[in-house]
Amino acid sequence: MVLNPWNIDQLKIIEKETGQKVYNILQLRLHPSIIALKERVSKELEKNPNKIYDIDLTYLTSRGKWYFISWKGDQSKSGGIASNIGVHFYDMLCWIFGDVKENVVHLKTPDANAGSLKLKNANVRWFLSVNYDYIPQEVRATGQRTYRSITVDGEEMEFSGGFTDLHTRSYEEILKGNGFGLDEAYGSINTVSTIRNLDAIGLKGEYHPFCKKILK
Numbered sequence: 118m119v120l121n122p123w124n125i126d127q128l129k130i131i132e133k134e135t136g137q138k139v140y141n142i143l144q145l146r147l148h149p150s151i152i153a154l155k156e157r158v159s160k161e162l163e164k165n166p167n168k169i170y171d172i173d174l175t176y177l178t179s180r181g182k183w184y185f186i187s188w189k190g191d192q193s194k195s196g197g198i199a200s201n202i203g204v205h206f207y208d209m210l211c212w213i214f215g216d217v218k219e220n221v222v223h224l225k226t227p228d229a230n231a232g233s234l235k236l237k238n239a240n241v242r243w244f245l246s247v248n249y250d251y252i253p254q255e256v257r258a259t260g261q262r263t264y265r266s267i268t269v270d271g272e273e274m275e276f277s278g279g280f281t282d283l284h285t286r287s288y289e290e291i292l293k294g295n296g297f298g299l300d301e302a303y304g305s306i307n308t309v310s311t312i313r314n315l316d317a318i319g320l321k322g323e324y325h326p327f328c329k330k331i332l333k
Contacts (some may be wrong), residue, residue: 118302118305118306119308119323120196120200120309120310120313121306121310122303122306122307122310125293125299125302125303125306126307128330129258129299129331132166132299134236138296138298139298139299140296140297141296141297141298141299141301141302142284142287142293142296142297143208143210143212143285143287143297143301143305144280144283144284144286144310145205145206145208145283146206146208146249146279146297146304147208147283147286147287147290148283150274151209151213153322154257154267154274155212155213156214156306158170158213158238162238168238169239169240170214170238170239170240170269170270171240171268171269171270171271172210172214172239172240172241172242172267172268172269173240173241173242173243173266173267173268173325173326174210174241174242174243174244174266174267175243175244175264175265175266175267175327176203176206176243176244176264176265176266177244177245177247177248177249177251177252177263177264177265177298178202178246178262178263178264179245179247179248179249179252180195180246180261182226184247185227189310190226191200192231192313196228196309196310196313197230197231197313198229198230198245198247198268198308199230199245199309199312199313200245200312201219202245202247203230203243203245203312204258204305204308204309206245206319207234207244207304207305207308207309208301208302208304208305210234210236210239210241210258211236211304211305211308212239214236214237214239215237215238215239216237216304217234217236217304217307217308217311218236218237219233219234219235219282219314220234220308220311220312220315221233221234221236221315221318221322222233222312222315222316222317222318222322222330223318223319223320223321223325223328223332224244224297224317224319224324224331224332225316225317225329226331227271228246228247228248229244229245229246229251229331230244230245230246230287230312231243231244231245231292231324231325231326231327231328232312232315232317232324233322233323233324234308236287240323242323242325242326243244244326244328245326248325249262251330251331252264253315264314310314319332320332
């Protein structure tokens with residue numbers, strides 16, 4: 118939606134001045150597998166509110182040279198990789214596991230970012246990239262150029278499918294008056310804004326294992 122949380126504050130002023138409503142697309146909240154995960158976690162947290170999950174998030178989506186010479190390759194316009202391809206995943210994780218308590222960046226290159234998050238009910242290691250070479254070989258062998266995976270307490274939930282109609286469903290809900298407003302975007306925008314301004318610390322602490330594909 119925007120690159121920084123204070124941009125949302127300005128949109129709230131515009132909402133108030135115009136009497137109109139600003140909606141944004143948080144399509145992963147409509148993905149069947151993500152909804153099922155949230156329902157499962159919510160039930161588990163009712164029984165054990167202090168439970169801390171261990172999460173690995175991996176998202177690789179191939180992009181050509183055009184990506185880096187387009188506006189998406191300009192951090193001042195796109196916010197960089199974490200914002201451009203990661204913002205929806207941060208929203209999804211906070212929607213399920215709670216607000217960010219700690220934000221660490223381990224890796225920052227033009228085609229990959231990685232870090233860790235401590236959420237209210239989860240420790241998250243994340244890796245994002247637009248480089249085809251980092252996609253696991255067994256996935257590339259199938260012809261896929263995108264890989265999305267979430268591992269929750271060692272159990273992998275691969276969800277590369279199910280994305281086709283999510284934007285359409287989002288628009289349908291907006292037209293019904295059920296869209297996601299500015300407050301719901303605030304957490305993920307704050308997360309990516311923070312990531313953008315953090316220095317990478319390298320292979321220290323709880324880093325995502327894919328970091329070793331790049332860092333030695």
